[in-house]
Amino acid sequence: MEYIIIIISAVFVNNILLAQFLGVCPFLGVSSKVSTSIGMGGAVMFVMALATLVTYLLHYYILVPLQIEFMQTVSFILVIAGLVQMVEIILKKISPALYQALGIFLPLITTNCAVLGVAILVVSKEFAFGGPEHLLNLAESIVYAVASAIGFALAMVLFAGLREQLDLADVPKAFKGAPIALITAGILALAFMGFAGLV
Secondary structure, eight states, X not given: OHHHHHHHIIIXXXXXTTTSOOSHHHHHHSTTSHHHHHHHXXXXXXXXXXXXXXXXXXXXXXXXXTTOGGGHHHHHHXXXXXXXXXXXXXXXXXXXXXXXXXXXXXXXXXXXXXXXXXXXXXXXXXXXXXXXXXXXXXXXXXXXXXXXXXXXXXXXXXXXXXXXXXXXSOOOGGGTTHHHHHHHHHHHHHHHHGGGGOO
């Protein structure tokens, strides 16, 4: 039951994009097509899950024992940068079209505050503290990271679908482009606030 609550909370109630407003740059930049949004969501999911696993272990088995927790942000960014490079190489080999479509936004996952934010939240939240249930906490942390990435991908795909429909709609000239996209993002965020009563 604990995992279900974590998943519902991370995907809907505390959506990393629409409730916490982390990772807005790729949200606005890559969400013009559903296909690129799905690709970006998948890449973020892979990086976020692996980054959470590696940074959790790094924090509790290296930084805390050596009492250098102040190096947390720098070390987490280095881990995320390495993982993004790995994703970039894999995507270039497996799907060159998706690699080209994501363009500059793929390396920007390195500085995507959603990935870094989840890694830092995991080690600062209650389920990330040690003790006899340490491995269970690691499992909960990874579930939280994957659910946050699913929430990120869901928001990206919904927003991309709405933007594709808006391109076909008769929008007043003053609202075309970025203004209507920002208004739509705000309405989507308000819609997700309705899930706050679930958990």
